[in-house]
Amino acid sequence: MKKQQRLSLCVFIDAFGWELARKHAFLDGILALKAPLQTIFGYSSTCDPTIITGLLPRDHGHFAFFRYAPSRSPFRWYRPLSYLPKSLMNRGRVRHKLSQWFKKLHGYTGYFQLYNMPFDRLHLFDYSEKRDLYEKDGINSGAPTLFDELRARGIPYFMSDWRQGEEANLRDFKAALGQRPFGFAYVYLAAMDAVLHAHGTHAPQVAEKIQWYDRQLRDLIAAAETHYETVRLFVFSDHGMTDIHDLCDLIALVEPAGLRFGEDYAAVYDSTMARFWFLKPGARETIESVLVTEPRGRCMTREELAAWGCDFEGDTYGELFFLMNPGVLICPSFMGEKPLAGMHGYSPEDAGSVAAFMSSVPVSPLPNRLDDLYRLMMREALEGENRLE
Numbered sequence: 130m131k132k133q134q135r136l137s138l139c140v141f142i143d144a145f146g147w148e149l150a151r152k153h154a155f156l157d158g159i160l161a162l163k164a165p166l167q168t169i170f171g172y173s174s175t176c177d178p179t180i181i182t183g184l185l186p187r188d189h190g191h192f193a194f195f196r197y198a199p200s201r202s203p204f205r206w207y208r209p210l211s212y213l214p215k216s217l218m219n220r221g222r223v224r225h226k227l228s229q230w231f232k233k234l235h236g237y238t239g240y241f242q243l244y245n246m247p248f249d250r251l252h253l254f255d256y257s258e259k260r261d262l263y264e265k266d267g268i269n270s271g272a273p274t275l276f277d278e279l280r281a282r283g284i285p286y287f288m289s290d291w292r293q294g295e296e297a298n299l300r301d302f303k304a305a306l307g308q309r310p311f312g313f314a315y316v317y318l319a320a321m322d323a324v325l326h327a328h329g330t331h332a333p334q335v336a337e338k339i340q341w342y343d344r345q346l347r348d349l350i351a352a353a354e355t356h357y358e359t360v361r362l363f364v365f366s367d368h369g370m371t372d373i374h375d376l377c378d379l380i381a382l383v384e385p386a387g388l389r390f391g392e393d394y395a396a397v398y399d400s401t402m403a404r405f406w407f408l409k410p411g412a413r414e415t416i417e418s419v420l421v422t423e424p425r426g427r428c429m430t431r432e433e434l435a436a437w438g439c440d441f442e443g444d445t446y447g448e449l450f451f452l453m454n455p456g457v458l459i460c461p462s463f464m465g466e467k468p469l470a471g472m473h474g475y476s477p478e479d480a481g482s483v484a485a486f487m488s489s490v491p492v493s494p495l496p497n498r499l500d501d502l503y504r505l506m507m508r509e510a511l512e513g514e515n516r517l518e
């Protein structure tokens with residue numbers, strides 16, 4: 130195959146934040162720039178849709194996985210599961226198997242996990258990522274993604290399968306190079322997130338993982354350069370990671386207030402925030418009166434949520450958000466029972482939350498926040514299209 134002119138190679142590394150990128154040697158001699166990139170409020174379930182649509186959460190409609198919506202809950206029929214012994218049902222492997230089975234049964238193509246959601250309350254909640262974000266109609270608001278735009282224009286591209294592990298994704302990219310020309314590629318690498326959750330940001334495993342990425346990406350670029358005259362490399366992340374120094378049992382604070390879950394109020398306890406819905410008059414005041422006694426977090430104002438693009442129509446992801454201070458993990462939560470060494474999903478303004486943007490070529494304007502990546506990638510893909518033969 131004749132050498133093609135140019136490839137824009139975008140590599141997404143989950144949780145490779147600025148604090149790590151600026152401290153560790155990484156692709157030195159290849160990268161022309163390394164810069165902080167503002168993240169947005171939420172988890173990967175919010176950040177990734179923003180990267181591929183250029184929209185803020187209120188406009189793409191993705192935030193956390195679970196939201197109070199009993200009439201729309203796909204879990205209505207699973208209440209009997211709550212009568213099975215907790216010791217069995219709360220085992221990680223049982224939940225994982227159930228998640229897989231549930232996903233298949235309902236034909237969900239998105240990322241699906243039951244996490245630690247209580248089975249006696251699951252019927253009150255809807256799941257927000259039923260469809261594969263990267264395929265057609267994957268975005269809740271109906272907005273097109275970068276990949277929808279490329280498909281509509283008939284621009285050939287490569288996209289990793291996010292369900293696969295990193296080694297498979299690296300291998301598939303290299304295999305695709307020899308099979309067909311494409312001017313744009315998006316390689317998805319998501320394993321460092323788990324390393325950071327398990328060990329924190331200072332562990333030797335993290336330094337090793339970054340060295341591993343360094344070797345793998347050098348290899349990837351060398352492979353790409355045998356097929357393309359120019360390889361323009363962009364490496365970026367969705368968020369950083371904050372080391373956990375304190376645990377907060379927020380559920381144990383709220384439950385004794387005497388309100389009935391599902392009758393008076395509903396709540397989702399994520400890892401770094403709790404989101405509340407109020408179903409009876411007075412419930413908000415009661416919840417607020419207990420939350421104010423917890424100094425390691427705070428109730429967010431509507432203005433703050435709006436400034437972060439998280440003012441959702443109909444308060445679909447919660448009427449009140451209680452956000453923990455950086456480094457404080459809600460534990461147990463509806464996401465997990467066990468403590469973690471690292472977590473993300475704190476204030477986007479906290480240093481640990483900041484994502485990273487790195488590039489082998491000068492970039493102007495420099496992306497400032499995750500949503501700018503969409504515009505940068507569109508530009509790269511459209512310019513690259515003119516150089517394919």
Ligand SMILES: [Zn+2]
Nearest residue numbers: 322323326473
């Ligand atoms: Zn994570």
